Amino acid sequence: MNQIPHHPQIPISLTINGTLHELEVEPWVTLLDLLRERLSLTGTKKGCDQGQCGACTVLVDGKRINSCLALAVSRDGAEITTIEGLAENGELHPLQMAFIERDAFQCGYCTPGQICSAAGLLAEGHTHSRAEIREHMSGNLCRCGAYTNIAAAVEDVLMPRIAAKEAAE
Amino acid sequence: MNRFEYIRPATVADAIAALNETAARALAGGTNLVDLMKYDVAQPSRLVDINRLPLKSIEITSGGALRIGALVTNTDLAWHPDVREKWPMLSSAILAGASPQLRNAATTGGNLMQRTRCYYFYDPSTACNKRQPGSGCSAIGGVNRIHAILGASDSCIAVHPSDMCVAMAALDASVEVEGPEGKRSIPMSGFHRLPGVEPERDNTLKVGELITSITIPEPDFGPYHTYLKIRDRLSYAFALISVAAALRVKEGIIQDVRIALGGVAHKPWRDSDAERSLKGERAGTQSFAQVADCILRDAKGQGDNDFKIELARRAIVRALEQAAAGTPQDQADKSIH
Numbered sequence: 001m002n003q004i005p006h007h008p009q010i011p012i013s014l015t016i017n018g019t020l021h022e023l024e025v026e027p028w029v030t031l032l033d034l035l036r037e038r039l040s041l042t043g044t045k046k047g048c049d050q051g052q053c054g055a056c057t058v059l060v061d062g063k064r065i066n067s068c069l070a071l072a073v074s075r076d077g078a079e080i081t082t083i084e085g086l087a088e089n090g091e092l093h094p095l096q097m098a099f100i101e102r103d104a105f106q107c108g109y110c111t112p113g114q115i116c117s118a119a120g121l122l123a124e125g126h127t128h129s130r131a132e133i134r135e136h137m138s139g140n141l142c143r144c145g146a147y148t149n150i151a152a153a154v155e156d157v158l159m160p161r162i163a164a165k166e167a168a169e
Numbered sequence: 170m171n172r173f174e175y176i177r178p179a180t181v182a183d184a185i186a187a188l189n190e191t192a193a194r195a196l197a198g199g200t201n202l203v204d205l206m207k208y209d210v211a212q213p214s215r216l217v218d219i220n221r222l223p224l225k226s227i228e229i230t231s232g233g234a235l236r237i238g239a240l241v242t243n244t245d246l247a248w249h250p251d252v253r254e255k256w257p258m259l260s261s262a263i264l265a266g267a268s269p270q271l272r273n274a275a276t277t278g279g280n281l282m283q284r285t286r287c288y289y290f291y292d293p294s295t296a297c298n299k300r301q302p303g304s305g306c307s308a309i310g311g312v313n314r315i316h317a318i319l320g321a322s323d324s325c326i327a328v329h330p331s332d333m334c335v336a337m338a339a340l341d342a343s344v345e346v347e348g349p350e351g352k353r354s355i356p357m358s359g360f361h362r363l364p365g366v367e368p369e370r371d372n373t374l375k376v377g378e379l380i381t382s383i384t385i386p387e388p389d390f391g392p393y394h395t396y397l398k399i400r401d402r403l404s405y406a407f408a409l410i411s412v413a414a415a416l417r418v419k420e421g422i423i424q425d426v427r428i429a430l431g432g433v434a435h436k437p438w439r440d441s442d443a444e445r446s447l448k449g450e451r452a453g454t455q456s457f458a459q460v461a462d463c464i465l466r467d468a469k470g471q472g473d474n475d476f477k478i479e480l481a482r483r484a485i486v487r488a489l490e491q492a493a494a495g496t497p498q499d500q501a502d503k504s505i506h
Contacts, residue, residue: 010175027175027216030203050204054270063244063273069203070274073175074196074218117270124269126248135501138404139268 012076016041017085025072032056032067035082043083043112047141054140057113057120058082064120066139083112086119095119098153106144114140118154128162130155170206174215180222181347181381187217189349189377195219197240198274200267201283209293210284210300224278224381227251235385239278243333244269246277255387257497258413262336262396264500268405278380281334281344281360284371285327285435286407288312298324299368306368314473315409318481319465320434325368326471329361329436330407336396338437339413339429342385348378361436368435390415390427395491395498398431399484403503408432410481412488418452428464428489433481440464452493454486461485 009024016039025034032049035041035058047055049068056067059081086093095115098104105111117140121127127136133151142150178184188195192214196202205211224238227249235256237246246252247263267275289295289307296305308316308326316326334357342357361372374380388394394415400406411431417424426447430438443463450456461482468478487505491498496506 007172008175028170028172028206050207051200051271054268057270064270065274066200066270069198069200069271071196071199071203071216071218073177074199074220120269120273129501131503132501135404136269139270 010073010076012073014072014075014077015079017081023072027071027073029072030068031058031060031070031072031075031080034072035067035080041082041084044116045109045112047110047113052141053110053113054117055110055113057116057140059116059120062120062123064117081116081119083116086115093119094157095122095153098156099150102149102153102156103146104149104153105142105146110140110142110144114142114150118157121154122158122161127158133158171209171212173213175218176215177218177221181224181379184217184219184222185348185377185379187215188379190215191376193217195278195282195379197276197279198242199279200271200275201279205284205291208291210291219379230384233387235387237277237383237385239276239380239382241277243267243272243275243277243280247272256340256385257392258388258390258394258396258415259333259336259340259385261497261500262332262398262411262413265396265398265408265411266332277333277383280331281380281383282372283329283331286330287316287327290327299327299364299371302367302369309471312473313471315407315432316471316474317434318468318470318474318477319430319438320363320436321469321471322364322366322368324366325364325435327364327368328432328434329371330432331437332396332398332408332411332431334361335411335429335431335437336413337383337385338439339415339427340385340388341427342383344380345382345384346374346378347381348375350375352381354384357437358439364435371435388415390417390425390492392495392497393417393492395488395496396500397484397488397491397498397505398500399480410477410484412481412484414485414488414492416452416489416492418493421451423447423450423452423456426460426489428460428485430464430481430485433468433477438464452489454490457486457489457493458482460489 045055047053051066051069058067194213196216196218224240228236247260295307344355398411413429415427447460
């Protein structure tokens with residue numbers, strides 16, 4: 001590892017779950033490590049730390065990404081939503097309720113990433129069937145193998161929204 | 170991860186100036202570079218964060234070509250209405266790769282710049298000529314199930330991992346770059362290179378050059394195209410073999426054809442001689458099998474990947490059948506027709 005005399009701190013601002021944070025970070029700190037280690041938002045999980053498992057999925061400006069592969073400095077100015085920010089006014093997000101209702105987990109470690117990913121999927125509007133749910137959730141691995149119930153939980157929230165949208169058109 | 174200098178330029182000129190150093194790297198989506206830095210495979214002295222540069226638009230040129238800014242995300246490109254309508258093979262290839270999270274971060278320029286997924290390249294405890302020139306190739310005689318069957322050398326048998334680039338190769342894309350010596354346009358066929366004795370060079374970019382956009386002429390294949398990707402699991406895996414195929418057929422006779430292969434070589438593989446041999450032939454399984462044999466005439470297995478030669482042969486035929494029928498592969502419903 002290269003030795004350098006000082007560690008530069010870069011000033012950045014991030015709005016995380018609606019709260020503005022003015023921070024100074026070293027340029028090699030990932031968004032995932034910033035959330036977990038600096039801000040104690042440990043709901044976002046570190047699984048593989050290589051962009052292969054999706055456990056670290058968060059929403060950045062409304063879009064789901066792997067926070068383990070994002071350097072925090074490069075997301076300066078962004079709005080970030082983590083699993084801790086999905087509930088509103090003390091009410092669980094419909095996806096959170098659907099995951100409970102469908103028992104869509106076993107150990108629960110991948111669950112925050114699954115739910116944030118599904119929240120991104122709902123916002124994208126490209127998913128219309130069980131096959132598309134499975135394809136568009138393929139970036140989130142569940143080593144307990146709760147996929148069937150995860151897909152069912154996402155479907156429970158997605159399908160009424162599609163029906164409501166079609167009824168409105 | 171090594172320590173590095175971090176620079177965030179506001180203009181392309183400033184970015185080029187900051188990149189004019191051998192160990193400087195441009196940071197866009199970071200989905201490959203940050204990963205490689207975590208493994209100490211990439212150890213840049215300086216990261217030039219180009220995310221603030223104005224390279225994020227998708228435009229149709231006056232000549233009807235598609236011009237894609239280098240920082241357009243894979244997601245925005247794949248779902249763009251004009252791309253879905255007129256460049257559907259490109260959209261399909263992008264959606265066949267990675268995951269929605271990765272595609273949301275990954276950029277068009279970054280996809281071109283992504284590095285091989287050879288296991289040895291990723292493992293600094295092993296010899297790899299691409300990672301450390303002159304150290305040897307651990308994949309030759311090692312575990313090489315995912316490796317090249319075409320265009321490999323005694324120095325390197327790695328393959329380029331992109332899906333998007335395979336479609337771009339088939340569509341005769343050009344890569345627009347800007348550097349210390351000005352602007353130039355590189356045809357897709359000349360952007361990535363074969364390993365030869367310099368496998369550390371993935372492409373023909375020069376030090377300090379930055380990809381600014383990619384241009385693709387409007388194709389005239391209508392619905393007669395496909396992107397067929399064969400892999401170890403149905404989703405979220407790199408291609409063992411992929412085929413981008415497009416055809417123009419009149420009264421059963423092939424007027425024009427494009428065939429590009431992924432997962433077989435150090436670059437997206439096109440063979441203009443083989444494509445030419447198909448023109449004037451009757452479209453059908455027999456002529457498709459002949460062209461597959463022609464493309465694979467010099468194919469060479471490395472042991473574990475010998476199966477890829479026959480797999481490629483069958484995938485080419487199947488892709489051409491899909492293209493001829495106007496039934497492109499659906500990337501959500503995985504059944505192959």
